[in-house]
Amino acid sequence: MSLPAIGRVLLNWTRRGQRRTQRVVTGSAPVTQLDDVRALVSALDLPATATPDELAARLSTVRRRPIQIQPYPPNIVAEARRTGEPLPYGVWVSGAATDFIFFREDTTHSHRRHIVLHEVGHIVCRHVGDDAGEADSGEPDHATITRAVKRAGGFAADQEQAAETFAYLIERHTRPNLSATGETPAARYRLLED
Numbered sequence: 001m002s003l004p005a006i007g008r009v010l011l012n013w014t015r016r017g018q019r020r021t022q023r024v025v026t027g028s029a030p031v032t033q034l035d036d037v038r039a040l041v042s043a044l045d046l047p048a049t050a051t052p053d054e055l056a057a058r059l060s061t062v063r064r065r066p067i068q069i070q071p072y073p074p075n076i077v078a079e080a081r082r083t084g085e086p087l088p089y090g091v092w093v094s095g096a097a098t099d100f101i102f103f104r105e106d107t108t109h110s111h112r113r114h115i116v117l118h119e120v121g122h123i124v125c126r127h128v129g130d131d132a133g134e135a136d137s138g139e140p141d142h143a144t145i146t147r148a149v150k151r152a153g154g155f156a157a158d159q160e161q162a163a164e165t166f167a168y169l170i171e172r173h174t175r176p177n178l179s180a181t182g183e184t185p186a187a188r189y190r191l192l193e194d
Helices: 003-011 019-026 034-044 052-063 074-083 109-124 142-151 157-174 177-181 185-192
Strands: 067-071 090-094 099-103
Touching: 034 109, 034 157, 052 067, 052 109, 067 109, 074 142, 090 109, 090 142, 099 109, 109 157
Parallel strands: 067 099
Antiparallel strands: 090 099
16 A cells, blocks of 8 residues: 555544645655644544554554564664664664564663654654665664664654654653643653653
């Protein structure tokens, strides 16, 4: 299923008559504007208890393209330690048949959740990730993951902000206590810690 086709499926989840939402949901251009990110999140019509894994499973079904979420392979972690290069908290690699989200395990559960939602945000907002050739195992090879790690933060600033907004909006929807306690960004992020 192509990305525009995803929009047609997601369109079924939107309220009728919202032309702007329809254009954003069915479009093919990267989504970067805050109102457009809100429209995409609204179109997902997630239950209030949805987890990142449930969101990924739902998107996998809609897109007919699996999303695998997993920690970085040990050889990538070892290489980052050996070279002293910082390992990003998470990266998205677009494989031939599967999207892969890799995350660092040395974070709290809540931070990991936010990392995964941020990377899912890049996918939902149609940002362009690294295309990966998948190895025989079906997973990206070492070189592909290394390229993605080095590219991390390589999205345009507006795309990074859109992915972060997506993650925040999903968190606010599925974890209402995040917006109930504090209105400053620092207060909200403190609530993400376990």
